Amino acid sequence: MIDCDVHNDWASAQELMPFIDPNFRDYLERGELPGPTGAFPHAHRPWLHPEGFMLTDLTDDGHPGANFEVMREELLDRYNVDYVILTGEEAIEVSTLGNPYFATALASAYNNWMIETWLPKDHRLKGSIIIAPQDPEGAAAEIRRLGDHPDLVQVLMSSGSYRPYGDPQYHPIWEAAAEVGLPIAAHLGGQGGLNYNPIGCGPTTFFWETHALLCETGMAHVASLIAHGVFEKWPTLKFVLIECGVAWLAPILWRLDADYKALRKETPWLKRLPSEYARDHIRLSTQPLEQPKKRDHLWHILEAIDGRHTLLYASDYPHWDFDDPTQIKLPKEWHDDVFDGNARKLYTRLPEKVNGQQKPVNGSPDSSSTA
Amino acid sequence: MIDCDVHNDWASAQELMPFIDPNFRDYLERGELPGPTGAFPHAHRPWLHPEGFMLTDLTDDGHPGANFEVMREELLDRYNVDYVILTGEEAIEVSTLGNPYFATALASAYNNWMIETWLPKDHRLKGSIIIAPQDPEGAAAEIRRLGDHPDLVQVLMSSGSYRPYGDPQYHPIWEAAAEVGLPIAAHLGGQGGLNYNPIGCGPTTFFWETHALLCETGMAHVASLIAHGVFEKWPTLKFVLIECGVAWLAPILWRLDADYKALRKETPWLKRLPSEYARDHIRLSTQPLEQPKKRDHLWHILEAIDGRHTLLYASDYPHWDFDDPTQIKLPKEWHDDVFDGNARKLYTRLPEKVNGQQKPVNGSPDSSSTA
Numbered sequence: 001m002i003d004c005d006v007h008n009d010w011a012s013a014q015e016l017m018p019f020i021d022p023n024f025r026d027y028l029e030r031g032e033l034p035g036p037t038g039a040f041p042h043a044h045r046p047w048l049h050p051e052g053f054m055l056t057d058l059t060d061d062g063h064p065g066a067n068f069e070v071m072r073e074e075l076l077d078r079y080n081v082d083y084v085i086l087t088g089e090e091a092i093e094v095s096t097l098g099n100p101y102f103a104t105a106l107a108s109a110y111n112n113w114m115i116e117t118w119l120p121k122d123h124r125l126k127g128s129i130i131i132a133p134q135d136p137e138g139a140a141a142e143i144r145r146l147g148d149h150p151d152l153v154q155v156l157m158s159s160g161s162y163r164p165y166g167d168p169q170y171h172p173i174w175e176a177a178a179e180v181g182l183p184i185a186a187h188l189g190g191q192g193g194l195n196y197n198p199i200g201c202g203p204t205t206f207f208w209e210t211h212a213l214l215c216e217t218g219m220a221h222v223a224s225l226i227a228h229g230v231f232e233k234w235p236t237l238k239f240v241l242i243e244c245g246v247a248w249l250a251p252i253l254w255r256l257d258a259d260y261k262a263l264r265k266e267t268p269w270l271k272r273l274p275s276e277y278a279r280d281h282i283r284l285s286t287q288p289l290e291q292p293k294k295r296d297h298l299w300h301i302l303e304a305i306d307g308r309h310t311l312l313y314a315s316d317y318p319h320w321d322f323d324d325p326t327q328i329k330l331p332k333e334w335h336d337d338v339f340d341g342n343a344r345k346l347y348t349r350l351p352e353k354v355n356g357q358q359k360p361v362n363g364s365p366d367s368s369s370t371a
Numbered sequence: 372m373i374d375c376d377v378h379n380d381w382a383s384a385q386e387l388m389p390f391i392d393p394n395f396r397d398y399l400e401r402g403e404l405p406g407p408t409g410a411f412p413h414a415h416r417p418w419l420h421p422e423g424f425m426l427t428d429l430t431d432d433g434h435p436g437a438n439f440e441v442m443r444e445e446l447l448d449r450y451n452v453d454y455v456i457l458t459g460e461e462a463i464e465v466s467t468l469g470n471p472y473f474a475t476a477l478a479s480a481y482n483n484w485m486i487e488t489w490l491p492k493d494h495r496l497k498g499s500i501i502i503a504p505q506d507p508e509g510a511a512a513e514i515r516r517l518g519d520h521p522d523l524v525q526v527l528m529s530s531g532s533y534r535p536y537g538d539p540q541y542h543p544i545w546e547a548a549a550e551v552g553l554p555i556a557a558h559l560g561g562q563g564g565l566n567y568n569p570i571g572c573g574p575t576t577f578f579w580e581t582h583a584l585l586c587e588t589g590m591a592h593v594a595s596l597i598a599h600g601v602f603e604k605w606p607t608l609k610f611v612l613i614e615c616g617v618a619w620l621a622p623i624l625w626r627l628d629a630d631y632k633a634l635r636k637e638t639p640w641l642k643r644l645p646s647e648y649a650r651d652h653i654r655l656s657t658q659p660l661e662q663p664k665k666r667d668h669l670w671h672i673l674e675a676i677d678g679r680h681t682l683l684y685a686s687d688y689p690h691w692d693f694d695d696p697t698q699i700k701l702p703k704e705w706h707d708d709v710f711d712g713n714a715r716k717l718y719t720r721l722p723e724k725v726n727g728q729q730k731p732v733n734g735s736p737d738s739s740s741t742a
Contacts, residue, residue: 023639050637161572196573200587201532201566208634209537209598212626216571216587227580245626250668251618254661255583262692263579266421268394290625292675297621300671304663321633 012038026050032207044096045192046203047210055318064318065089068121075317076124079325082340083124083350084317085153086114087187087242091130092158096193100135107132108142119151126350128156128185134194136169140176147180153347154183158190159217159244160198164224171233178234183283183346185240186221188214218244219252222282226256229269231281238346240283243316247290250304253278279306283346285314286330286338287323295329308334312343383409397421403578415467416563417574418581426689435689436460439492446688447495450696453711454495454721455688456524457485458558458613462501463529467564471506478503479513490522497721499527499556505565507540511547518551524718525554529561530588530615531569535595542604549605554654554717556611557592559585589615590623593653597627600640602652609717611654614687618661621675624649650677654717656685657701657709658694666700679705683714 010016014037017028032049033039041048058064058074065071075081091110094103107130114127129146131139143155155177163169165186177184191198191214198217204210218241225231225239256274264270270277292298302311308331315323330338344350381387385408388399403420404410412419429435429445436442446452462481465474478501485498500517502510514526526548534540536557548555562569562585569588575581589612596602596610627645635641641648663669673682679702687693701709715721 026636050634159572163573164570164575165572167576196571197567198571199535199591200569200571200585200589201530201536201591202534203567204535204591204595205538206598206634206637208630208637209594209627211634212623212630213591213594214571215623215626216590218571219587220570220572220575220584223580223584224575227577245622247622247625248619250663251616251622251661251672252583252586254618254663254669255586255616255659256580258659258662258692259579259583263421263577263582265397266577266579288626288629290622291629292621292625294675297671297675298625300668301622304665304668 013040014038030056047205047207049207049320051320053319055320055322058318068118071317072122075315076122079315081124083126083343085126085128085314085343085347086118087128087156087185088114088130092156092187092189094130094132095134095158095160095190096195097132097134098194100132100138103132104135104138104142107139108145111142111146115146115149115152125151126347127152128154129182130156131173133157133165133170133173134162136172140172143173143176143180143182147176147182150349152182153349154185154240156185156187156242158195159186159188159214159221159241160190160192160195161186161217161221162195164220165239166221166224166226166228166230168228171230174230174234174237178237181236181348183238183240185242186218186244188217188243215245215248219248222249222252222278223256223274225281226270226274226277227260227267229267231277232269232271238281238283240285240312240346242285242314243287244284245288245290246284246286246305246307246311247298247301249278249282249284250301253305275305279310283310283312283342285312286328287314287316288321289323289328289330291329298329299331302330308337309342311338312346313339384411385409401427418576418578420578420691422691424690426691426693429689439489442688443493446686447493450686452495454497454714456685456714456718457489457496457498458527458556459485459499459501463527463558463560465501465503466505466529466531466561467566468503468505469565471503471509474503475506475509475513478510479516482513482517486517486520486523496522497718498523499525500553501527502544504528504536504541504544505533507543511543514544514547514551514553518547518553521720523553524720525556525611527556527558527613529566530557530559530585530592530612531561531563531566532557532588532592533566535591537592537595537597537599537601539599542601545601545605545608549608552607552719554609554611556613557589557615559588559614586616586619590619593620593623593649594627594645596652597641597645597648598631598638600638602648603640603642609652609654611656611683611717613656613685614658615655616659616661617655617657617676617678617682618669618672620649620653620655621672624676646676650681654681654683654713656683657699658685658687659692660694660699660701662700669700670702673701679708680713682709683717684710 027050030052034042034044058070059067094106097103110130119125129152131142146152197203199213253275260274290298398421401423405413405415429441430438465477468474481501490496500523502513517523570584624646631645661669
């Protein structure tokens with residue numbers, strides 16, 4: 001008798017360590033895996049981060065975001081932060097699941113867990129209602145269920161998606177968000193599974209190549225939300241792009257304005273230029289802020305989108321590409337708005353500033369001189 | 372007897388005209404169709420151009436590009452053009468076909484037809500060798516077959532693709548191009564069929580929305596070619612992006628440089644920053660040149676990629692969004708390079724300039740003053 005299919009297994013994929021090309025050992029040792037150490041890399045997305053996503057010097061267990069004491073010390077107290085908007089970690093990945101009911105159940109579990117175990121830790125913590133956009137009715141119900149909680153300041157999902165977010169299938173979500181008066185945010189992530197390849201012309205190869213290009217999801221959502229008239233339908237709605245970069249917005253809006261002018265007949269419900277909708281409705285978080293050789297090149301392009309009033313400071317704590325607020329290079333006269341004022345205008349549930357005064361950020365921000 | 376499937380047909384989809392919502396009549400009358408007038412719109416790509424791609428005032432038949440007399444009068448003579456690089460019309464769409472052998476056969480047919488019926492018309496016409504990138508061996512053979520023709524100045528394919536062009540599957544093509552000494556160009560197009568959705572987060576809806584975002588394919592090819600070390604492997608190779616826009620390049624390179632610095636271990640074969648490879652190996656055609664409200668915003672961002680030496684003037688004749696050379700808004704001191712010098716350096720088979728003099732472009736280009 002010959003048995004033609006018998007599975008020989010390892011107890012842990014770590015057993016491969018002595019056998020793999022040394023150049024790739026780090027991928028197994030510290031890199032992105034679809035599970036705990038010892039999991040075998042399978043391409044839940046085609047490209048894996050070779051070093052993992054976390055700042056490794058904060059905690060020994062590889063989960064600094066799970067340790068509030070460290071977060072308080074290393075982020076809240078160190079930089080004298082008034083409020084931080086919590087965005088979860090893996091929870092936005094619910095958008096990749098084909099089963100919409102399970103996806104909403106997981107999002108809801110995150111929201112309950114965050115409300116019960118995180119918000120009571122510190123009055124400076126504010127939460128996001130995470131939703132599964134592939135389940136618009138379930139997402140809308142979740143927004144209405146939690147929408148009057150005073151410490152939840154936005155609705156959040158991944159930038160990876162099955163369709164660009166202007167599509168009518170998502171409108172029940174925007175309707176619910178407008179009803180409860182919360183902004184919508186899309187955070188970089190949610191690639192793989194149900195969602196489309198996030199980059200034009202197919203799967204990319206390396207993490208650094210891919211990470212630089214993931215802003216393409218942000219571009220598509222901005223264009224789609226504007227084109228479908230979402231901001232005409234819900235004039236109070238704001239849309240925040242988190243971790244998608246900022247410098248590309250002006251070039252994309254120039255293209256959108258030109259193409260809209262030529263073919264606006266396709267979208268007769270629009271009354272203004274795409275760039276005008278963007279100015280009023282789109283907000284961008286700063287991390288990772290682009291760092292050209294000549295600072296002026298960035299500042300000029302940000303001036304074209306009124307960056308002073310559309311950018312929101314974000315650190316991305318505790319991720320590998322964390323932006324230290326004392327190192328952000330933006331015009332000094334923008335600091336009050338970008339580090340504080342713009343977020344307070346957007347997240348209307350945050351308390352007013354006492355005396356209207358901006359507290360100084362700890363450290364010595366001195367970023368107004370040109371490089 | 373009941374027959375449950377009998378097909379009732381129209382002789383032409385034009386019969387639907389009296390029955391369709393008037394807002395959409397233009398889509399059927401003048402818009403993009405998968406065949407001649409009377410074809411029924413099916414989504415060979417998800418979004419259809421509502422007015423068609425051609426300048427409609429040049430000829431009555433809707434095929435101005437097929438009429439050389441009109442091209443000579445309206446383009447070559449009118450603007451006093453020394454040379455035009457022909458890029459075909461539908462031929463680059465061979466990249467969308469699943470059958471690689473048929474795709475190469477069609478590309479080859481275009482090349483033979485162009486050499487036999489177009490190049491003899493006028494010494495100012497120069498050709499591109501169109502290839503089917505999904506058939507790398509066939510493409511390489513086609514490049515070697517035609518590579519020594521003195522009037523063929525580049526290898527051309529669509530920007531839409533199955534994978535970003537740095538992928539090893541395409542390397543036989545770059546090998547052949549380097550061997551015959553021709554630059555490679557990717558022209559906007561080739562969406563649908565075999566190729567990936569060209570825009571992050573899935574199919575878009577409207578043509579103007581989509582057209583503005585199609586630059587995402589260019590971003591991915593630039594990143595991929597650099598990351599895979601194509602320009603280390605073939606140091607003489609140049610890569611031209613045609614009709615993908617230009618202003619986005621600087622922001623994308625800033626992101627690529629930052630991510631490469633952090634994770635360059637993934638690509639140990641690279642010796643320089645992504646932006647440095649781009650400066651030496653990537654060229655961009657100008658059409659459609661972005662038109663911000665403040666011209667300075669564009670000029671600054673182009674300065675960041677040394678636009679004076681990396682941009683190539685292109686009109687996109689006879690397409691709907693044709694750029695008139697007398698209306699291009701670039702710094703006056705860049706004109707000699709962008710309108711002439713950069714193309715002669717890239718397309719080395721073009722004759723040297725007589726007396727090294729730039730002939731004036733007909734019309735009155737006066738674009739150096741700020742808007």
